[in-house]
Amino acid sequence: MSNSIVIQTNSTVIEDMKQQYKHSLSPKTPQGGIFMAKVPSCTITAYKSGKVMFQGGRAEAEAARWQTVPQTPKIAVKKSVDSHRYAPPASIGTMSIVGSDEVGTGDFFGPMTVVAVYVDAKQIPLLKELGVKDSKNLNDEQITAIAKQLLHVVPYSSLVLHNEKYNELFDKGNNQR
Known part of the structure; x- marks a missing residue:
């Protein structure tokens, strides 16, 4: 059985993650992604939205490593080109x-x-x-x-x-x- 865990974080933590997984980075990154890394029993995908998805047998354990990382506030946030005002009813x-x-x-x-x-x-x-x-x-x-x-x-x-x-x-x- 494969687990999927998604956490929300900020760009500083995502950069720390990318550095941590630098030897496991995948050459392919999904649309909207910053990086994808494959470690034993877990694939980690970080997105520009600040979401990070952990998939695989060790998803929970790998995500837990990053859920305790202190979140530093973002100073300036550039609005995404893809942003819009639509919200479903x-x-x-x-x-x-x-x-x-x-x-x-x-x-x-x-x-x-x-x-x-x-x-x-x-x-x-x-x-x-x-x-x-x-x-x-x-x-x-x-x-x-x-x-x-x-x-x-x-x-x-x-x-x-x-x-x-x-x-x-x-x-x-x-x-x-």
Whole structure:
């Protein structure tokens, strides 16, 4: 079973982490990432947002090392180019909605996979009963079990974009940014 732990920290701590893991840095960094490091039984990914994700069998232990690091306040924060004022309505959890997500966008190996789903407001109680919630709060085993049930409950569409096709589209000027 693979664990995922996400902590929120600041740029000073992230730089300390990068220095600590300098011999374990991965040459690939996901979109929005500052660094990715692989240590025994744990992958650490730090993001520009200040979030750091620890994945693997030692995720909890590795994250615990950094959760006790004193947080120094940021002096000046430059506003992100991607920032916006949009905030979903408070009632979003009761609305019919379409959502999508992708994986593999920051990977060297493996395809990009995109899935979109439609959830009717009347289905929300059933989804809650099945255990649907933010994937950061679920382990791999729970996600797999819930996904098997969801396939029969909600309409969805999935696309697997293999590397060859991605490269072909990218070379033509089509990219995800």
